[in-house]
Amino acid sequence: MDFSEKDSVDAVVASFADTPDPRLREVTESLVRHLHGFLRDVRPTIAEWEKGIEFLTAIGQKCDEHRQEFILFSDVMGASMLVETMEAARQAQDATASTVLGPFHVVTSPERELGDSIDTLGTGEACLIEGTVTGADGVPIPGARIDIWQADEQGAYDVESDRQPLGNGRGLFTADDEGRYRFRSIVPSHYPIPTDGPVGDLLTATRRHPYRPAHVHFIVEAPGYVPVTTHVFVDGSPYLDSDAVFAVKQSLVREFATVADEAEAARHGLPNPFRRARFDVVLQPEGPA
Amino acid sequence: MDFSEKDSVDAVVASFADTPDPRLREVTESLVRHLHGFLRDVRPTIAEWEKGIEFLTAIGQKCDEHRQEFILFSDVMGASMLVETMEAARQAQDATASTVLGPFHVVTSPERELGDSIDTLGTGEACLIEGTVTGADGVPIPGARIDIWQADEQGAYDVESDRQPLGNGRGLFTADDEGRYRFRSIVPSHYPIPTDGPVGDLLTATRRHPYRPAHVHFIVEAPGYVPVTTHVFVDGSPYLDSDAVFAVKQSLVREFATVADEAEAARHGLPNPFRRARFDVVLQPEGPA
Ligand SMILES: [Cu+2]
Ligand SMILES: [Fe+3]
Ligand SMILES: [Fe+3]
Structure with missing residues (x-):
């Protein structure tokens, strides 16, 4: 069956079903739920989602030995x-x-x-x-x-x-x-x-x-x-x-x-x-x- | 008043209140809600959250001219x-x-x-x-x-x-x-x-x-x-x-x-x-x- 908005969480959570570490399984499952929840709320266009990906990529690429931009992002997001x-x-x-x-x-x-x-x-x-x-x-x-x-x-x-x-x-x-x-x-x-x-x-x-x-x-x-x-x-x-x-x-x-x-x-x-x-x-x- | 688990979403959403672009304001608000929702669900220790930050940083740093690891992450998360x-x-x-x-x-x-x-x-x-x-x-x-x-x-x-x-x-x-x-x-x-x-x-x-x-x-x-x-x-x-x-x-x-x-x-x-x-x-x- 094709991937659908209604079943997206179930489909992706199911893919993590064999995770041996129960804590990792719990974290991935919750991440899927909230990530898909966010996407269903804001309904980004593909172009918007690409901008989001670019933003996250730029954060990672700004990091070096003396700079941790992802901590900074985590900080300003509370x-x-x-x-x-x-x-x-x-x-x-x-x-x-x-x-x-x-x-x-x-x-x-x-x-x-x-x-x-x-x-x-x-x-x-x-x-x-x-x-x-x-x-x-x-x-x-x-x-x-x-x-x-x-x-x-x-x-x-x-x-x-x-x-x-x-x-x-x-x-x-x-x-x-x-x-x-x-x-x-x-x-x-x-x-x-x-x-x-x-x-x-x-x-x-x-x-x-x-x-x-x-x-x-x-x-x-x-x-x-x-x-x-x-x-x-x-x-x-x-x-x-x-x-x-x-x-x-x-x-x-x-x-x-x-x-x-x-x-x-x-x-x-x-x-x-x-x-x-x-x-x-x-x-x-x-x-x- | 000190930051608290109960009020964390309100405090951070309020910080975005002056965003001129209504779409950006909507996106940041939803991101705060789902990010904090994820964190309240999984209740990571500081050490776990540091591991999460390291993971996201490594994804960004893996990207170059011919490699887009953040798209890959978005892909495998559905x-x-x-x-x-x-x-x-x-x-x-x-x-x-x-x-x-x-x-x-x-x-x-x-x-x-x-x-x-x-x-x-x-x-x-x-x-x-x-x-x-x-x-x-x-x-x-x-x-x-x-x-x-x-x-x-x-x-x-x-x-x-x-x-x-x-x-x-x-x-x-x-x-x-x-x-x-x-x-x-x-x-x-x-x-x-x-x-x-x-x-x-x-x-x-x-x-x-x-x-x-x-x-x-x-x-x-x-x-x-x-x-x-x-x-x-x-x-x-x-x-x-x-x-x-x-x-x-x-x-x-x-x-x-x-x-x-x-x-x-x-x-x-x-x-x-x-x-x-x-x-x-x-x-x-x-x-x-
Ligand atoms: Cu959520
Ligand atoms: Fe300081
Ligand atoms: Fe292909």
Whole structure:
């Protein structure tokens, strides 16, 4: 019998019937249902569908070692944040909230000592970021690993910028015996996600702005705990209420307060005044939540 | 307010609210609904979603001048055929049925004279394919353009094969004053769609075979008529009932009869015996169906 609109889902789902991995079978079946549902809703002409194929192809072809345009597409469609939110719902509620990874975790962060600066250029507003990594019981986690990456004061990551050497704005730290970490940096700027690719074209065509509020990325992990991928957002930044990738959680916004204290500035090797933020991280123990 | 599973569709749809083109707005809104619906159904872990992103990225990166892996993905998911079927439903029912374009229309067919062979190697079983292009009213369409491409007797297209020069198995013909066309070729083999990419990996993982029944591709067009993209399928070919891309329509299957006729063979410049198929093409006039 010929393929028909009415039976299309059944015909294609049937072709996947012998899939040995039950999870893969479930995923392909659901993908067929929603893909065909989308097509039946919008009823694209062949020419429109070809444009869609070209768009997806261009996204794949824009990807390279330092650029992940498909993550960007997932981000602006809210897909990354939805997956993130569903995964977070499996976690304990008293741990630090997670948020999206984003497309810029493409360079291994250089190992640095506590108190080091992750900014090697010093062109932005100096700041100190510090906190303690603990379990949900409040017990410090010595030796926790803290992977940091951020944009600079102009809103660019090292991989996007000729001004910055690779590794600038990145650091991998190890918490001290009391679970504490601290590092120097500059206050990151809000920034546009990369707009020179097909995802940027989509935002332009749909009159969406490409901006994300200012933030610093964290991945914190320690043996025996569930790692957390998150951000700390800079309070007062523009776009906190319209993040292009939907990733803001109120519990992750922190004040970067201005501190004028000559002695304290000297102690940390910072100019006076400087900005200071505290971001304590609570990890959930591994095992059943 | 934080992004939530419950409100994810509304939040992302709202971000597209200022899209000036109403069609683009409709498409993005439906895409958000079905994409989020898919994600809520399968509830991927972040690691699974990363695998999905990697899969889509690999599909894009597999594409080049002679390879269109995203069309292939659309084909094996039945999406191409569903779009095809919905477009066909808009056309007159008495015109020749259309079917998928497929991923191999990537080389411009060389212009050839009626009666020429599209096969320059002569390693397969010789055949003659002929027909008349008419309107639905039966009136011939002189000067109709007939673009042909096919796999060889081993099931390979020129772009897939070191044996074949580019343009082999392809031809662009112009119907004569009575709307007739004819060309020599070899009987194509059934063939596997390309399996050395991510789509092939998907078929392997899901235990789907990659085969398509033997066929010759046609695009037929003439001024004032709706062009048709179709195939003629070789009757008796394996996989007519399980085409990997769901593209078989019964009305497109033709007998490639064996003809033993010394004079007729000589007249067409063919060995005796040879195979012969007739495929008349009916085009729908442009304008409201
Ligand atoms: Cu759906
Ligand atoms: Fe970022
Ligand atoms: Fe084909």
